[in-house]
Amino acid sequence: MKKQEQQDRDYMAAALSLARRGLGRVAPNPAVGCIIVDSQGHVAGRGWTQPGGRPHAETIALNQAGDRARGGCAYVTLEPCAHHGQTPPCVESLISSGIKRVVVATTDPDRRVNGKGLDILRQAGIEVQSGVLKEAADEVNAGFFLKVQQNRPLVTAKIASTLDGKIALANGKSQWITGAESRARGHALRAVHDAILTGIGTVLADDPALTCRLPGLEERSPIRVVLDRELRLPAECQLAQTAAEIPTWVMTACEEREKKQKLADLGIEVINVAVGGDGKLFLPEVMKSLAQRGITRLLTEGGGKLNASLIRSSLLDRLVWFRASSLIGEDGVSAVGLLGLEKLEHMPRFTKIFDGVAGADCWEEYRITY
Incomplete structure (x- = not known):
């Protein structure tokens, strides 16, 4: 396994551990974890969805990272949201932070997202890698997926x-x-x-x-x-x-x-x-x-x-x-x-x-x- 691939898996595994902290507390939202790694390869920020579903994991991790996010990489267990709700879309926050690369475990089946978040990031010139530890990420949010897909x-x-x-x-x-x-x-x-x-x-x-x-x-x-x-x-x-x-x-x-x-x-x-x-x-x-x-x-x-x-x-x-x-x-x-x-x-x-x-x-x- 290549060094980059192993690093992606290791950081995503850590992000999934953060996501699991939200299980039972974030409904009706998904439980998401996010880790920001700066351009020097050091963890600059981490976050997970807070009780009630807000703030989102990406928001917390980016706030911790601050300027160190520029040129870095974000590891997110679920595709960042692309729609306006109670807060602005997480894709906008990632783009404005200057992140160079985003690694996502699995896509969000919500029709308001469902690949749109990844497309917006790519259109902004950000390198996107998806599917890293997808099976584990799907298990974390199996309940959210069933709610969206089967009510x-x-x-x-x-x-x-x-x-x-x-x-x-x-x-x-x-x-x-x-x-x-x-x-x-x-x-x-x-x-x-x-x-x-x-x-x-x-x-x-x-x-x-x-x-x-x-x-x-x-x-x-x-x-x-x-x-x-x-x-x-x-x-x-x-x-x-x-x-x-x-x-x-x-x-x-x-x-x-x-x-x-x-x-x-x-x-x-x-x-x-x-x-x-x-x-x-x-x-x-x-x-x-x-x-x-x-x-x-x-x-x-x-x-x-x-x-x-x-x-x-x-x-x-x-x-x-x-x-x-x-x-x-x-x-x-x-x-x-x-x-x-x-x-x-x-x-x-x-x-x-x-x-x-x-x-x-x-x-x-x-x-x-x-």
């Missing part, structure tokens, strides 16, 4: 089970199957997602808080979303009692004004969606509604019925599975409910992308293939 968020299901795939005893008791280390990793997952989804059954059984309780990351708790067709959410549950501090949404088909007002008085946003042919909330519409509200990355922590519904609807993208070294047996509650398969070739297939150990437990992360 839905990236959906990751988190499961904590025994070795035989049980998430609770027959009597419903489930706390705690996995250990403290697995639970900490689960909280870290919450911190990098925009919202967390569960069903009313899980709320009634476990009364979860669905917050991030890792020291120092408490402020990164995601928006809590509950699927509650009939508005059975108790006013005394943790989600309702903390809705004034942490945004809480309830997706429902219920039209009873009194029930809606009771939840609204607690600070809960009630969102009506359609019911599907199975009598349950129509998950594609749920996802569309969440995307329209800016959600790009959704973590689900529900029961077997929700997990199965996501798979049957072809809406599950990632699966993070924590397994304790224990067994419950046939009478336990399964992590995945009825899929209705009649042929083995119809089984959903998964590709393992990460794995590891968490205390006495093991965990794996999968990408699903339909």
Whole structure:
């Protein structure tokens, strides 16, 4: 590998590390990282998208670099924006900075950009290299891309089970199957997602808080979303009692004004969606509604019925599975409910992308293939 090519990859890898800092905090915008290297080959500035999506990574990095950006190179994990929004286009900032070269990992599918940013930079006489560590960059912003292209968020299901795939005893008791280390990793997952989804059954059984309780990351708790067709959410549950501090949404088909007002008085946003042919909330519409509200990355922590519904609807993208070294047996509650398969070739297939150990437990992360 040539020296320049290796240098491009090394700096882009560092920029991607910066981009990941924004995951769970920048919706509805993408999480972007940027590094400015001056003409002497030294890092002059670095930045990543800030909470709420502003300022952009390029703006922060260029401000740090100042005059040292002139004649240098910018490494950006996503094509710089080319449209006027709340701030001027990043391509204009790059051009006015005197940057000589821009290296981009992947293009922005937003129709207002989608190659236009790269074209503007080239027309200004700036050398442009694209596609460096593209696969890694696409993974960082998979949620943003899905929102733009399919009007839905990236959906990751988190499961904590025994070795035989049980998430609770027959009597419903489930706390705690996995250990403290697995639970900490689960909280870290919450911190990098925009919202967390569960069903009313899980709320009634476990009364979860669905917050991030890792020291120092408490402020990164995601928006809590509950699927509650009939508005059975108790006013005394943790989600309702903390809705004034942490945004809480309830997706429902219920039209009873009194029930809606009771939840609204607690600070809960009630969102009506359609019911599907199975009598349950129509998950594609749920996802569309969440995307329209800016959600790009959704973590689900529900029961077997929700997990199965996501798979049957072809809406599950990632699966993070924590397994304790224990067994419950046939009478336990399964992590995945009825899929209705009649042929083995119809089984959903998964590709393992990460794995590891968490205390006495093991965990794996999968990408699903339909």
